[in-house]
Amino acid sequence: MTSLLVGDQEESLFLLHEQPPAILQQSESLDGIKSIQHLLSASSSLTSTTLPNQQQQQLHRFATSSHDIIPPPVRFSTNQKRHSTTNEIDSFVRQFERRLDEHRLHSQKEYDRKIQQMIDTKNNEVDTLKHRYESKLRELEETNRQLEIQSGQIQEENKRLKIEIEHGKQQNRLDQKSTQQHLKESESDAERKIHELKTLHENEKQEMKRSHSRIYQDLLDETNQRLKKMENEYKFQQTTNQSTIEEMEKRLVDLRSNIEHLQQVKQKLDEDKIQLIKNNEKLQLQVQDLINKQRHIDRDHVDKNQRYENELKSVRVRCESSIDLLKKENDIIKTKSTKTIDDLEKKLLTITEQFHTIEKLYEKKFREQQEIYQRNLKQCENEYENKIQLLKEENHEQLENELKRQKDQIQINLENHIQEIHDKSQENEQHLIKKFKIEYEQLLKQNEELLRENFNKEIDEIKRKYEHNLERKDEKMKNELQDINKLSVEIKLKHENEKQQLINEYDEFIRKLEKQNAQKTDENEKRIEIIVSKTQEQLRTIENEFEIRHQKQQSIINDQQKIIEKIEGEKNHAKILYDKQNRILNEQYSYEKNDMKSQFDFYIKKFDKDFNALKSKNDQLERKIVSLTEQHKREMMECRLTHEKNIKDLVSNDVQLDLENTIYSLKQQVVYLQQRIALLQKELEQYIQVYGHRPTSHS
Numbered sequence: 001m002t003s004l005l006v007g008d009q010e011e012s013l014f015l016l017h018e019q020p021p022a023i024l025q026q027s028e029s030l031d032g033i034k035s036i037q038h039l040l041s042a043s044s045s046l047t048s049t050t051l052p053n054q055q056q057q058q059l060h061r062f063a064t065s066s067h068d069i070i071p072p073p074v075r076f077s078t079n080q081k082r083h084s085t086t087n088e089i090d091s092f093v094r095q096f097e098r099r100l101d102e103h104r105l106h107s108q109k110e111y112d113r114k115i116q117q118m119i120d121t122k123n124n125e126v127d128t129l130k131h132r133y134e135s136k137l138r139e140l141e142e143t144n145r146q147l148e149i150q151s152g153q154i155q156e157e158n159k160r161l162k163i164e165i166e167h168g169k170q171q172n173r174l175d176q177k178s179t180q181q182h183l184k185e186s187e188s189d190a191e192r193k194i195h196e197l198k199t200l201h202e203n204e205k206q207e208m209k210r211s212h213s214r215i216y217q218d219l220l221d222e223t224n225q226r227l228k229k230m231e232n233e234y235k236f237q238q239t240t241n242q243s244t245i246e247e248m249e250k251r252l253v254d255l256r257s258n259i260e261h262l263q264q265v266k267q268k269l270d271e272d273k274i275q276l277i278k279n280n281e282k283l284q285l286q287v288q289d290l291i292n293k294q295r296h297i298d299r300d301h302v303d304k305n306q307r308y309e310n311e312l313k314s315v316r317v318r319c320e321s322s323i324d325l326l327k328k329e330n331d332i333i334k335t336k337s338t339k340t341i342d343d344l345e346k347k348l349l350t351i352t353e354q355f356h357t358i359e360k361l362y363e364k365k366f367r368e369q370q371e372i373y374q375r376n377l378k379q380c381e382n383e384y385e386n387k388i389q390l391l392k393e394e395n396h397e398q399l400e401n402e403l404k405r406q407k408d409q410i411q412i413n414l415e416n417h418i419q420e421i422h423d424k425s426q427e428n429e430q431h432l433i434k435k436f437k438i439e440y441e442q443l444l445k446q447n448e449e450l451l452r453e454n455f456n457k458e459i460d461e462i463k464r465k466y467e468h469n470l471e472r473k474d475e476k477m478k479n480e481l482q483d484i485n486k487l488s489v490e491i492k493l494k495h496e497n498e499k500q501q502l503i504n505e506y507d508e509f510i511r512k513l514e515k516q517n518a519q520k521t522d523e524n525e526k527r528i529e530i531i532v533s534k535t536q537e538q539l540r541t542i543e544n545e546f547e548i549r550h551q552k553q554q555s556i557i558n559d560q561q562k563i564i565e566k567i568e569g570e571k572n573h574a575k576i577l578y579d580k581q582n583r584i585l586n587e588q589y590s591y592e593k594n595d596m597k598s599q600f601d602f603y604i605k606k607f608d609k610d611f612n613a614l615k616s617k618n619d620q621l622e623r624k625i626v627s628l629t630e631q632h633k634r635e636m637m638e639c640r641l642t643h644e645k646n647i648k649d650l651v652s653n654d655v656q657l658d659l660e661n662t663i664y665s666l667k668q669q670v671v672y673l674q675q676r677i678a679l680l681q682k683e684l685e686q687y688i689q690v691y692g693h694r695p696t697s698h699s
Contacts, residue, residue, distance in 0.1 A: 092635070095628055095631075098624060098628065099628060101147070101621070102618075102620075102621030102622070102624055114665060115662070115665065118658065118661070118662065125654075157610075161606065161610070169690075171596075171599075175592050175596060182585060193574055200567070204563060208556075215549065215552075222545065233534075245446075251450075262461065262464070266464070266468075269468060269471075273471065276475045365554075
């Protein structure tokens with residue numbers, strides 16, 4: 001680097017302050033310029049094809065410095081000076097040629113033509129100088145021919161290398177295009193197959209959804225029909241209950257009318273009692289007279305009263321015992337009814353438990369089938385995901401989200417429908433059980449209340465009748481104290497008859513109550529049996545329907561499993577074919593890739609060898625330039641002084657203009673070469689983008 005910097009500094013001094021030596025004044029000619037330009041064209045062809053960017057920039061610096069050298073004007077001198085300076089001219093020309101060979105400046109044939117035209121025009125003016133320097137020019141032409149031959153060989157080699165490289169690039173591009181097309185075709189085939197499988201899968205899913213929707217619609221219709229039937233039955237039971245309630249109300253109205261009639265009778269009896277009291281007051285006076293007589297009679301009367309009271313007590317005990325028996329029977333009926341209700345509840349619980357167990361079994365089977373189906377789906381999805389990840393990584397997430405969304409929706413819909421059916425069935429069962437319980441309790445309460453009211457009313461009526469009879473008897477006894485002995489037998493008979501009548505009436509009343517209670521219990525038992533039979537029939541129908549549906553769903557699931565197995569077989573077959581095709585393509589691609597790599601390595605090795613050879617030559621030339629610059633510095637200083645003294649007299653205005661034109665043309669060549677270097681840099685960048693690395697340099 002120090003040598004290059006020193007060379008740049010010396011060249012800048014040469015451009016600014018120095019001029020060519022006096023040797024050029026005697027020996028420089030346009031023929032020499034021609035030979036120089038041939039050398040420049042040869043060097044440009046070599047450097048444009050082989051040198052990298054950094055070395056081209058360094059050469060460009062030296063080339064600009066060499067092109068900017070102001071050529072000396074042609075000057076006529078004497079023969080004596082000519083002989084003395086021939087050696088100096090030869091040495092300077094050789095040094096200059098070496099310098100031009102070292103740098104190998106970039107030039108082209110178009111500029112050679114222009115310079116050749118200018119040289120032809122100038123040769124007409126400088127014919128005299130050509131005759132003098134023919135001998136020297138012949139030697140220079142021989143050297144130039146050799147250099148041109150070498151440059152032509154180098155150019156041919158460079159062209160051949162370029163053609164080979166371009167041919168290799170074209171082959172690589174064609175191979176890449178063919179591989180890309182093959183990959184695209186395989187991807188399109190795989191996508192088409194995947195799309196067909198997806199469409200089949202989606203169609204199957206839609207059919208499944210439709211079948212499930214139909215099944216659920218059938219279930220809803222059947223449940224609605226059953227609810228309608230239950231509502232009709234409930235309405236019928238309500239009508240029957242209302243009819244019974246109306247009958248009971250009618251009975252209550254009759255009882256109220258009887259009570260009013262009894263109250264009227266009581267009022268009449270009260271009036272009679274008042275009259276009797278008045279009569280009794282009148283008769284008391286008579287009674288006082290008869291007291292003495294009555295004492296004897298009182299004893300008998302007390303005895304009779306005691307007997308009568310004992311009989312009354314016995315009757316009361318019997319009535320109470322009968323009442324207790326009725327109560328016990330009522331309690332027994334209640335216990336039986338509670339037992340029957342408990343048995344019915346237990347049966348309903350067992351039925352509900354069986355129903356729940358059936359539902360659980362069905363749910364378990366359905367879950368197992370869902371799990372199997374989900375496993376198969378997961379396997380299919382995993383396999384398709386592996387394929388899709390290899391083919392399309394971008395669309396994978398969208399497809400996966402759509403599949404998951406569809407699965408979640410199906411699962412949610414199934415769970416919601418099952419829960420709704422289960423909840424509806426439970427609600428209907430609970431509602432029916434509650435209704436039956438409430439109705440049965442209401443009927444029992446109504447019956448008990450009616451029985452109690454009727455029983456209490458009848459007992460009150462009996463008591464009232466009994467009291468009324470006692471009062472009558474007392475009045476009769478008071479009025480007919482005289483005829484007690486006569487009428488005692490009649491009173492006993494009447495009392496016995498009345499007692500028997502009361503007992504008979506009471507027995508008949510109890511029998512009626514027992515019959516009514518038995519009828520009601522029979523009716524309730526019949527209703528309960530009918531309800532139980534209906535519930536059992538409904539449960540049997542539900543079980544049969546569930547079994548039929550379960551069989552249908554199992555058949556559907558088996559069909560789906562068969563379809564899935566077919567799809568899996570097709571998928572495995574397609575996978576095997578795809579794997580075979582992929583293996584064949586990979587083998588072809590690897591083989592072609594290895595061929596391309598071997599060819600590419602071969603061409604790169606050749607290119608590196610040529611590049612290293614040129615690089616070594618360039619290094620040698622740079623070393624020579626560094627040594628020559630030091631030698632030329634002194635010579636240029638000496639030539640400067642002589643050139644300044646003689647340039648005004650020797651060079652004409654036309655020659656100066658021609659030289660300036662040549663300098664301008666050389667500068668344009670330099671600009672063109674800079675543009676060419678930029679284009680070569682772009683090509684190198686494209687090469688790096690295509691192959692991913694620069695051409696390696698083997699040291």
